[in-house]
Amino acid sequence: MPTEAGSEAGDPGTGAPAARRRRPRRLLTPSTTRAEKVRAVRGLGAFGGLAGLLVALMLLPTACTAGVGARDAAGWFESEPDGLSTSGVPQRSKILAANGSTLATFFYQNRVDVPFNKIAPVLRQAVLAIEDSRFYEHGAIDAQGTLRALASNLSSGQVTQGGSGITQQYVKNLLLTQADTDAERQEAREVSAARKIRELKYAVALEKRFTKDEILRRYLNIAYYGDGAYGVEAASRHYFSKHASELTLPEAALLAGVVRYPYAYDPIRHPGAARERRDTVLTRMAELGWLDPAKAAAAKRAPVRLDVDNVRSGCVTSDAPFFCDYVQREILTDPVFGRTAEDREKLLKRGGLTIRTTLDRRAQKAAQRAVDRHVPPKNSAHKAAAEAMVQPGTGEIKAMVVDRELGPDRDRGRTWINFAADASHGSSIGMQAGSTFKAFTLAAALDEGMPFGTRMMAPRAYTPVGYRNCDGDRVGDPSASLRNSADGEGGKQFSLVTGTHHSVNTFFLALEKRVGLCDTVKMAERLGMKQANGKPLEQYPSFTLGFNPVSPLRLAAAYAAFGARGRYCEPIAIREIRAASGKRLKVPGRHCERAMDEGVADAVNHVLRGVLTKGTARGMGLGRDAAGKTGTVDNFSAAWFAGYTPDLAAAVWVGDPRGGYKHPMENLCMDGRCYGSVFGATIPAPIWRQSMLGALSHTDPGSFHRPPSRYFSRGSGEDRARVPDVRGMKPGEAVARLRAAGFRARIGAPVGSRRFPKGTVAGMSPSSAEPGGTITLHLSKGAGREPGGRRRGGGPPTLPPAAPTPEPGGPQQQAPA
Known part of the structure; x- marks a missing residue:
């Protein structure tokens, strides 16, 4: 017979050696002639008849009692069983970054299905030698092995000995992996005549459906190899950090030996037993003439060398853990991925999915470095930080970071809560956004046609009266007096431009009243804003001061709409999902809509860019067109910065997970660095700047557009300056x-x-x-x-x-x- 390159003088279809001590056997391979296949099928039928006879003999006492003969048993045995399915074998799914690199894997069983030609021929030989050396010669049942087991079973009155071939072992593994309940798993494992009969009947049917090569491939991909590795590819990667196609003779013999008793021959826990079993496989290969004795002896002398690669299921070990967790929750909560939560979990952990996401590795790395630098994971002040990055015009999430590892909160520097996302995708109830919400009031004013030079008096204190929510109800507390966040503000006039640059609270309260609270709220809602718990935004006069708890992701997506000239896109993390078969699955679509006219967005950009050059975040520019807004929450309980370019938007939060009002950021010292009071420009803005510079380092700068001339009808809105003499x-x-x-x-x-x-x-x-x-x-x-x-x-x-x-x-x- 011809040989295959890389095998031990093996047959190209089977991996079995061509040189034998006895007459070469006729094997069913992809190259077998049509006449040979016909003879093989006839032989298979004969084995089916024999199987029926054997089963009848095994059940002879029962059959006689019931008046059922061997002929009836043989007929039943050869009929196609009901409900026989070879699908549902768990395969591991993987989440990929936009560039195709792996972020995480998910599985019930760590298995990677591979084709026949991706399994080293020497491994196929080793498994056949130790498990079923006559696999290519007998049908579904190995008569010699079964008769040997039969004698033992009849003498004991119960099934005590197997004699199972590769096909029967495949069936047993298949039934076990398809079991969903404890009862089904117990039924698949029980030692009984009923289970054995069912396996034999299924084996006969499968030998009619598939070629020998395909049955062997399926068996090698489903068998358990110990230490959490299912299938030969996962086992090869786990024990040797290489593909199954790259295995050497000693490695192949080791894996082949593990299959019989995976726990006893686990090479990590029981290296001595594993080596002894490996040598038994090598001896058997030599006895069959499939391996030169000298090569077998040399392989036995080789030590067991492992290069263990532990693949863990889930996001904990991912280098983008919170983004990974976001994607996982997206799949587990969206009905597009399954009718029930159980269906969705099965799809993720058993379906062999390839999930390609929107994550940009460069942006993710830059954001994580910036957050960890300014708010270290185990900082002495117990503060936390989170950042989300979104691409304008697409809604694609490019980065999502928290200055923590993903894990139990009881461990310092870890948390299960994704502070960058909403409750539905990270368990966070959100954080008050502070003055970043003033951008929505500004946008509403510009949307109503107010020019930049519109000036209003900003008192030192403001009593919120005369506001109405979207239901027409009066809201506000006449007894409450709201003030500016710093002494010296108020008591004078500001324009839309200067009031925004200096983030004057009382100016924006007056502006919100002039624009209308409802119009301001509707502008924020058009930009995708809602509370992190999923509820609508609450409507009170202090809306413009950002009392609603939101997530950085929502805020980043809203500001991204400004950069996209008014086009808002719901944040998305998944681009494409393919099943193990390669079929493309349905994923949540892109939802984009126009939130404001382009000219209005251009005007917003014109005003907010000044925040970085002459306002509360002056000095935080990027050397390209950029805009943003600081946010400081009452009593310095949290601080924010949200900013963007035409190419990327990001929002940063810094606060205390234990409660910002209880642990404010005043007189803050953190790992050797001390701050008086932490504003949006103190820590969040530098995080934003560093992360944006890194994320955009290889991106050509985009440009904002000049606002329509109508916004300059009352001048630029800048404060009048002294002209040099x-x-x-x-x-x-x-x-x-x-x-x-x-x-x-x-x-x-x-x-x-x-x-x-x-x-x-x-x-x-x-x-x-x-x-x-x-x-x-x-x-x-x-x-x-x-x-x-x-x-x-x-x-x-x-x-x-x-x-x-x-x-x-x-x-x-x-x-x-």
Whole structure:
């Protein structure tokens, strides 16, 4: 017979050796001729008849009592059994990152099904040698082995000896793995004539359905090899950290020997017994002529070398544990994956799924490093941090981190709670979001057409009266007085721009009342916001101050809509799922909708980008277009930062899992670093900046769009600034000075002046303006009437003042919020 490369002079279909001590046997292989197959099937029928006879003999006392003869038993035996299924064999599922790398595996039984040609021929030989050397010669029942067992069984009056071949062993394993209840598992294991008869009947049917190669493949993939490894591929990876196709002779013989008694021959727990059993396999291979005695002797001298790879089921050992847990909960809770919770769990842990997710390895690594650096997992202050990253325009979750390991909360530095996700996907009840909710009030105001220069008085304290929720009910407490988060705020006017940059509480309370509480709430809801417990947002005047408990993931997805120019997408973690067969399964679809017009989103981006350059998070820019908002919760019980670019959005929370109000972040010292009071810009913003820089390091920067001109109808909304006095300068020098100060310049009509030489700047207007405003320069044409002054030779000129009087409500130093 021809040989196969890599085998021990084996047959290409079976792995059995071509050279034998006796006459070569005819084997049923994929290359067998049609006539040979017909003869084999006829032989199979003969073995079926023999099986019926054997069974009748085994049950002779019962058969005689019931008046049933051997002929009836043989007929029943050859009939197709009801309910025979070869499906349902548990296979392990795996969760993959977007780049295809493995995040975690899930299984009831650690099994990886592989095709016949991915199993080393030497392993096939070893298993056949020790378990069923005549497998390719007999039918479903090995008559010699069964008769030998029969004699023992009849003499004892019960089934005490097996004689099972590969097909029967496959059936036994199949019935055991398909058992769902304890009763079914007990029935599959019991030592009884009834169980043996059922196995024999199934074996006859399977030999009619499948080729010998396929039955052997199925057996090798279903058998238990000890220490939690089911199937030859999982066993090979577990004991030797290699594929089943790469096994050497000593390794193959070791695995073949384990199958009979996996617990007794476990090479990890019982290395001596495992080696002795391995040598027994090698001896048997040599006795059959399938292995050269010299090679067998050399293999016996080889020590047992293991390279154990422990694959654990679940997310605990994943390098993205909380994202993995999110995906797991997605599958276990969504009816699209099964009608009942039990069905969904079976699909995940038995279905051999390949689950490709949205996780970006670079973003995940950058976020974890940033969180762990600023809030170490076992920090002395017991604080925690979480971050979620979402891609604008798709809703794809790119990263999800917590500064903890996934595990029991009783262990320091561990938690089962995913602080980055909602309760349905992480058990978190959420955290108050603070001033990050002001962005929704800003968006509602811009959606109603308010220009940037809209100015409102922000008192030092604000009594919330006159608010109505979406049911039309009055809400608010006239006896309560809400204040700003830091001294010095309030008591002056702010615009939409400056009020946002400085995060003035009383300004936003007044703005929310002007816009309407309901409109503000509806804007947040259009952007996907709801409480972390799944309930709708509560509606009270302090809504804009962020009293609703939410998750970082929800907030990141909402801010991602700003970056996507108003297109909101529900967060998704799963791109594709394929079954073990390769069939693509249904997954939750992408749900995106327009939450606001593009121009409104462009206006929001224009305002929020200033938070990073001149507002509460100044200095936290990325060197590319970016925007965001700080958030500080009452009494410094928590701090947030939510920010985004056109390419990525992220939200960061920092707080105390034991309760923020009970353990506020004031006078905080954490692993050698101390803070006075922790604002959104103190810890969350630096985490956001570091993680975003890492996540976007290989991404070309996107750009925000200029807002529609209607938003500039009342100016830029910036505070008016003092214009540098450039009088007496030459025009070129004056223009350069103004540009450096952030203003534009133009040359107006010349004026007469005795004070300034001809050709120099003699006048300028206005003397105060918003940044970016245009300053008109008037050049001197020499002595003569000066603008607004007297005739030549009169009194002093009355030129516009060089420095403006400070405007009420001008900028003051603000504490971050």
